[in-house]
Amino acid sequence: MKTKNFIYSSEMKKSNKKQHLLYALILIFLAVFSSCKFENSENEFSRQxxxxxxxxxxxxxxxxxxxxxxxxxxxxxxxxxxxxxxxxxxxxxxxxxxxxxxxxxxxxxxxxxxxxxxxxxxxxxxxxxxxxxxxxxxxxxxxxxxxxxxxxxxxxxxxxxxxxxxxxxxxxxxxxxxxxxxxxxxxxxxxxxxxxxxxxDKLSVTEWGTYITSENVSTERADINFQSSILNAYPENKSVTISLEIFDAKNQLVSAKSIDKTLSSNDTITIQEKLKVEKPELWSPEHPVLYTAVHRIHENGKVLDEYKTTFGIRSIRFEVETGFWLNDKNIKIKGVNNHQDGGAVGAAVPDDVLRRRMQILKDMGCNAIRTAHNPFSPEFYQMCDEMGFMVMDEVFDEWIASWPWENYQNQGKVPYGYHLEFEKWANRDLTDVILRDRNHPSVIMWSVGNEIPDQCYAEGPERLKPLLELVHTLDDTRPVTAGCCFMHLANDTGFSELLDVAGYNGGGGSVFYEKDKAIYPNRKFIATEIPHSFQTRGVYKTQTDMRSPEQGIAVPNLTKKEVFPEFSEFYSSSYDNSSVRISARDSWRRTDSLPYVAGEFRWTGFDYLGEAIKGWPSRFYNFGIIDLCGFPKDTYYFYKSQWTDEPMVHILPHWTWPGKEGKTIPVWTYSNADEVELFLNGKSLGAKSNKGKMNLSWDVPYTPGEIKAVARTDGKIIKEQIYKTAKKPSKIQVITDKKEVDANGVSCVHLEVNILDEDGNFVPYADNLISFTVDGPAKNLGLENGDPLDLTSNKSNQRKAFNGKCLMILQTTKEAGDIKVTVSSSGLESEEISITSSQSE
CATH class of the missing domain: 2.60.120.260 (Galactose-binding domain-like)
Structure with a gap:
């Protein structure tokens, strides 16, 4: 794979001063020329x-x-x-x-x-x-x-x-x-x-017809390479002028070029040009600045076509010893895997729903998303560009083979899966994904497979090679990976050594990083899918449930006997003691401490429908650190403590446990402060140093009242959190993310419903049946509560609260007006919410 790294020396700056001055004059001339000659072209331009x-x-x-x-x-x-x-x-x-x-x-x-x-x-x-x-x-x-x-x-x-x-x-x-x-x-x-x-127009840029890359990238300048595919579908030859312009985030012209071309009839040509951008603003998760490239095709002063491409200027590379580098800065990839469904709305996810979900991840400190295990919608990549997420763009979950224990045949992973289409369609599908997505600065890697059984057989490398060649031909600026879950088999067949960066799912079937580093010293590592930890929002169990625990890093039981036997076997513990092989804390500790591991994508960010591995009557399993509603679970705050500098402290579990008076409950905190002190009903239970810790723990005999965590750094309080023991449910609280929306038929409002006691305290065990009445120009797009065992239709107007919460998603119609939502439940004080839906100007 060709790499494009560059160091721009001060000597080169001096030698190029005259060239820069000349370049600036040409740029000004082109801008004036363009605006004068084609000032009326917008009315003539035909692309829609x-x-x-x-x-x-x-x-x-x-x-x-x-x-x-x-x-x-x-x-x-x-x-x-x-x-x-x-x-x-x-x-x-x-x-x-x-x-x-x-x-x-x-x-x-x-x-x-x-x-x-x-x-x-x-x-x-x-x-x-x-x-x-x-x-x-x-x-x-x-x-x-x-x-x-x-x-x-x-x-x-x-x-x-x-x-x-x-x-x-x-x-x-x-x-x-x-x-x-x-x-x-x-x-x-x-x-x-x-x-x-x-x-x-019949003479125009083809679909996905531009390819824009950056090289020689520094804060002083960058070279922008343009490749454009242009079709002439006219029956005669055409002589045209093609202008290329780059505009910055403020819509200021920063570079331009114009060329003349003759296109034969019914023919497609590819042009390649290079422009320079002085003092570019580099794209990064912290600073996701975007540029716009504009291609215009002119014939005799008339604009036949205008094609805009959004892109970012940034450099990426993976190093053997130091992992991932972005814009010459060594950073860790702090990622999640996500499936594409949006909980209550299924697979048809409106932009407002998707953006809210991504903002929740952003607030946690997440900087990367793996599209598990298929390409997502174009809007997803646009949002990643704008919000600052790096993307591992994954294309396939299966090729042809099945797992070795399933009597090797060409039968894939499921009876009617993509293995039936792979040989005929794989190249076409992969090509279309690369062409569509390769201009997004957010995309930093391509993945051609997830846990591909073919990796285990001699045929696997032979099937991988043409896919690698195809990706490198279409885009030579990003590495190719695949998530390998049985790395010892992928190593034996040579499959893993063909990858630009080796992807480890579940640590490679075990946590093999150090072992493989010793055997393959020139390998580049990325944790594509680890940890697989389970948690149900509001559920706690003190007996550890780990599948295939990794020797030396298994989580011990928190108590001798289960403190919370009332929770269903279908639900998982939020103590980070329910997982496969390794806990969330131990997984991140290893990833963070091994410089050659570029980062990790945990499984998963959000709960997702399907893969209900415990079977009926569950409709999903609890892999996510955020539930189907978008409500964070406790492990969300673990990642926030590790991935952000925003002062925070989080206590788990909640402090409403009627009938457990006197029983010892493990109380944990997650924080990024130097120390945390815990108080119960105003009495200190001790301060503990948090430096180098993934969590802190106190064994606390349950007494109703108030439990408080105080987080300090340099001796100063930076954050506090308080839980109060709740009384019985008394009233409904509704929190909306918008009070004004567009009457465009697509805008959405999220209504978070909480059950409170008479004093306004959240009731964490509440399961009241909630009814929703919507009056005005909006519809119920979906109700959800995050309970895998609740089989109520998402289109119903009633839903039980699950552990005190549920969610309604409203969508506007195209009529303006006032929307009123009444949220009620028998025996509870109801709540009424008003939302204004207006026509955009």
Missing amino acids: KLLFNDHWQFQLAENDPVSKEGINESHWKHVQLPHDWSIEGEISEDNPSGHFGGYYPGGVGWYKKSFEYDPSWKNKLVSITFDGVYKDSDVWINDHYLGKRPNGYVSFSYDLSPYLKEGTNTIRVKADNSKQPNARWYTGSGIYRNVWLQIK
Whole structure:
């Protein structure tokens, strides 16, 4: 893999002063020239990208839309995209998705949309882009078959131009998610991401047709490499001028260039140019500054096409001894794995829901996300660029093989998984993901597989090699990895040695870092998936539950007998004593202390639907450090104590345990202060040094009242936390993340519901049934409480609180007006919330 590192010396600065002055004059000239010559070009420019999500119709049916046999036209119902029909269905033990898919339904769904032809489209290229359809999609326009795309996670487009007609045109889409299980987690079903209609000139930049990289990067300057693919679909040759401009975050022109080209008829060319940016602002998680590249194609003074690409200027590299470097600064990757579902909304995740989830991670100190185990929506990468997350962009969860203990055959991980499509579609899918995502500065690595069984066999390296070659051909600026869970087998076959950076899932099946470092001294290490720790929000168990505990780092029982026997076996302890091989604390201690390990991606950031490994009646398992609602669990605060400098202290467990008076309860704190002192009802239980510690612990006989943690640094109090023993539930508290929203049909409001006692204290065991009444221009998009055993429909207007909390997500309509939400429960004081929905100017 080609690396692009650069040191810009002071001698070079001096020698280039005259060149810089000349460059500045040229830049000013180009800016003036561009604004004068093409000042009216915006009105002439023809490229449009139109959101195509409204006015779709949907029905579940097993039929052919061309012959229409079996279709009942009266069964069509209006839906707004993105749409996930599985989250709307009944959770049932009989659904063939089984524990993999959280027992949600699949099936075959049909979508159709009619739209009117616009005369301005004549002699233009009109295409439709689907950002994601799960799965096995077929698409027709005016009963003309456009094509099939099996992969449910990859964006794809079709050219509509030859088949459009004046008047009404109709798109039909089939999404077949009937063969189950086809993944190891909840996937959702249908057109669950955005759809776009794109109109552009016949001479224009192709889709995903730009490739922008930075080299020789420093705070003094950077060289920006442009590669652009340009199509001339006209029947005659065209002579054009192509201008390239770079604008900074303040929309100031910082670099420009113009070239003349002649394009042959019905041909595509690739141009490569280099521009310089002086004193660039470098992209990083702490400073996610973005630039915009603008390609314009002019013919005789008229702008035929304008294509904008957002990018960032930054340098990355992985070193054998020191791990990861960003902009010549050695940093640790503090990452999480996430699946793409959004809890209550399933796989059709609105931007507001996604942004809230990512902000929760950001507040924890997370700086990286692994897209487990498939590419995410385009909006996700845009948000990562803007918010400052680094991304391991992962493409496949399986190739062909199954695990050795499953009698090696080409049968993959699940009966109807991607292994059935790999040989035919892998190169196409991988290519499209790389082309779509390679301009995002947030993407720092490509992953071509997760726990691929092929790694265990001689065929594995031979299947890996062409994938590596393809990625390096399309993008030579980022390394390629794969998450290996049986590293000893991947080492034996040579699979791991082919990777640019070796990815260790679960420490490689065990925590093999030191052992492998001794055997493979030139290897680059990244912990792709560790730790696998479990916790249920508000649940505590003092007896340790660890699968395959790593020798020497297993977590001992916290007490001789279980203090909290009342909790279900389906629930996991929040003490960080429930995990696979290694706890969250020990995993991060190792990652942080080994300089050659670039960082870790823990499993997972959020709870996710499916992979309910304990079986019915659970619809998911508790891997996340944040629950399905977006409510942090206790381990969230462990990471915050390690990953942020914001003064903090957190106590666990809560302090409402009726019937446990006199029983000794382990009380832990997480903090980034020098020391923490614990108080019970005003009496000190002792101060403990926190330096070099992952947590502090006191054994405290339970006495109702007030428990308080005081965190100090340099002898000064930096943070306190108090829990008070709660009385019985008395009233409802509703906290909203917005009081004003846009009446655009997509904006969302999150309503966090807490059960309080008469004194306003949170009641951590409350399970009251909560009812929601919505009046005004909004709809209930989903209710959730984070309980894996609650099988209530997310579309219901009632939900029990789980350990004192639940969540409603509202979505606006396109009508302005006042929204009133009444939240009530029998025997509790209700709460009414008002929200204003307004039309944007």
